[in-house]
């Protein structure tokens with residue numbers, strides 16, 4: 001059985017949904033979106049930090065000074081200069097446009113905060129400060145439905161169809177039925193590989209046994225399909241581990257919790273690192289602590305300011321005490337050591353003391369009363385490498401030539417984050433490049 005489309009978009013995460021909407025709005029209406037899972041949204045559902053963007057209307061309204069060049073420089077620096085400068089600059093230059101575009105779709109990200117590795121407030125979140133993914137996915141889905149763009153759920157893309165060098169469609173398993181979807185363009189927006197242990201260890205044997213924050217459908221299918229069709233995969237060993245993952249439930253404790261003032265202490269009750277440093281460095285520091293874990297400790301102010309925390313509490317992963325001493329006893333940490341640690345930390349804010357670990361961002365003074373802690377360790381979080389693309393989201397072969405008919409966007413692509421992704425940059429990546437690929441394909445096929 002076969003069906004004919006202008007374009008097939010694989011994946012219902014932020015990248016795929018945005019690609020479909022942007023393509024449709026540029027006149028490409030004979031399209032379909034595929035999702036192999038029974039639920040839509042992919043890992044985008046879990047994205048908590050927000051969307052980094054620079055020179056936005058919301059920043060200007062709030063008096064936050066920023067520049068696209070600074071955003072690009074800090075992104076490249078965060079990735080230790082292993083990202084592709086052209087892709088990064090393109091992402092940053094188009095970030096404000098993507099924020100406005102989302103606003104036009106009814107997705108308002110005007111609550112702006114800071115994430116590790118960024119020098120200013122550029123992480124855009126929903127107005128109430130809640131997790132961005134839970135606003136983004138339903139908002140994009142509503143726009144997809146409004147336009148009548150078909151979404152095939154439980155439909156797994158298996159293999160790209162080729163005619164000579166060109167991609168001319170995709171073979172799928174549509175609820176158990178094999179079909180060929182013929183198309184003039186295929187957009188892979190299949191996300192990452194964190195849920196595929198074999199693939200993770202193929203590229204990174206040292207990550208065997210790590211828990212993952214990824215949804216079960218993040219099995220790296222897009223990499224395999226693209227590589228089989230002649231695309232080059234780059235930086236595949238760059239798999240990001242996130243420093244604050246609760247290990248029993250694989251729950252990611254959002255970066256905003258540290259950004260809002262939380263500290264990391266080891267089982268001896270001592271801080272050991274600048275909590276606002278980049279994910280790779282914080283993860284490495286944690287693994288050096290006794291037992292290879294840390295307690296993410298915070299007070300009532302942090303609890304109240306971050307919507308996500310009550311959900312962690314509902315999931316049963318938040319330890320609590322009515323005072324520092326009670327919390328210490330609840331988590332089996334020396335009470336005097338923890339009290340000293342907190343006093344020293346509070347002095348950064350109250351006395352302007354310099355932090356011995358160099359933390360300058362997101363410091364607060366904890367208030368007396370309820371104290372909380374979540375046990376965290378690193379977990380597999382994000383595939384930074386992937387399909388090699390250019391700023392037109394064309395999938396490239398090893399010589400840098402586009403594979404006709406094949407495009408990719410989002411986590412499945414490589415080159416933007418280099419060897420360390422900044423919190424808030426994945427959503428910027430999927431929105432800028434998701435919107436872009438839709439527009440590019442619509443124009444190419446017009």
Ligand code: ADP
Nearest residue numbers: 011013014015036042043044157191217410411
């Ligand atoms: P991004 O952030 O790049 O948009 P996500 O992880 O949010 O990526 O979304 C990718 C989506 O693609 C997920 O919902 C995933 O289940 C889906 N997906 C992955 N592989 C396939 C496949 N072979 N066929 C159809 N859908 C797929």
